[in-house]
Amino acid sequence: MKDTIYTIPLTDAFHAEDECPFCYIKRKLEQDAISFILGCAYMEDDIRATTDQMGFCSEHYKKMYDYGNRLGMALMLHTHYVALQKELTKKIEAFSPTKTSMFAKFKKAKTMDELAGNPISEWVNEQNHTCYVCDYIDKNFIRYMNTFFYLMETSPDFMALFKDCKGFCVTHFGDLMALSDTLVADKAKPEFYSILFDKMQTNLKRIEEDLSWFIDKYDYRNKDADWKNSKDAIPRGIQKLVGIYVQDPPFKEK
Numbered sequence: 140m141k142d143t144i145y146t147i148p149l150t151d152a153f154h155a156e157d158e159c160p161f162c163y164i165k166r167k168l169e170q171d172a173i174s175f176i177l178g179c180a181y182m183e184d185d186i187r188a189t190t191d192q193m194g195f196c197s198e199h200y201k202k203m204y205d206y207g208n209r210l211g212m213a214l215m216l217h218t219h220y221v222a223l224q225k226e227l228t229k230k231i232e233a234f235s236p237t238k239t240s241m242f243a244k245f246k247k248a249k250t251m252d253e254l255a256g257n258p259i260s261e262w263v264n265e266q267n268h269t270c271y272v273c274d275y276i277d278k279n280f281i282r283y284m285n286t287f288f289y290l291m292e293t294s295p296d297f298m299a300l301f302k303d304c305k306g307f308c309v310t311h312f313g314d315l316m317a318l319s320d321t322l323v324a325d326k327a328k329p330e331f332y333s334i335l336f337d338k339m340q341t342n343l344k345r346i347e348e349d350l351s352w353f354i355d356k357y358d359y360r361n362k363d364a365d366w367k368n369s370k371d372a373i374p375r376g377i378q379k380l381v382g383i384y385v386q387d388p389p390f391k392e393k
């Protein structure tokens with residue numbers, strides 16, 4: 140693996156001084172996917188066939204609606220409706236009600252997840268869990284993750300960026316841990332884990348302290364005290380946990 144198209148965006152993400160460089164990458168991928176699909180890609184037959192089939196998740200319908208391009212959105216929704224109805228008709232034709240067993244009658248599900256389901260409910264579930272934008276993000280995100288491990292091993296400059304960064308959100312920390320088993324050479328593992336764990340512990344503590352000072356600022360005695368780094372402790376605190384930017388304005392068509 141040589142330096143690739145992923146190297147520069149990844150390096151930029153580490154230079155951005157974000158709470159998590161991978162959140163930064165993910166946001167960029169999401170915006171790329173939305174502006175690609177609503178730019179003009181929806182006019183291309185093969186892409187439209189994929190979006191017709193996959194649809195979008197609720198989060199990305201909202202973000203695409205916010206982006207603009209109402210005509211593009213309507214065209215995509217329209218052919219998705221056509222495809223969806225065709226599929227539903229097939230599912231309805233193939234459906235036959237099953238007899239409920241005595242056992243099933245007694246054993247009531249306590250949550251929706253416990254329901255056994257039938258071919259149609261499973262199909263609906265599948266519909267709600269496929270999304271063109273999520274799929275685009277996933278496929279590219281793993282390449283950035285791979286590039287991270289590659290650069291760490293081959294580039295001292297990049298290693299310095301890693302040592303210098305503000306750590307990662309808990310979600311992407313989990314991803315790094317999952318990939319590290321196979322992507323970090325055994326002899327490099329002790330150093331890698333020692334840096335990564337230190338990054339996580341130090342930076343979670345930093346945010347905890349920012350939050351603590353944010354709370355203290357509500358004390359009238361601290362009214363005139365400096366905010367230090369606490370002004371945006373809440374949005375950064377949320378990002379560090381779940382990898383989202385709550386303060387971002389809607390991403391819109393230029």
Ligand SMILES: [Zn+2]
Pocket residue numbers: 159160161162163307308309310311312382
């Ligand atoms: Zn993250």
Ligand SMILES: [Zn+2]
Pocket residue numbers: 195196197198199270271272273274
């Ligand atoms: Zn999605």
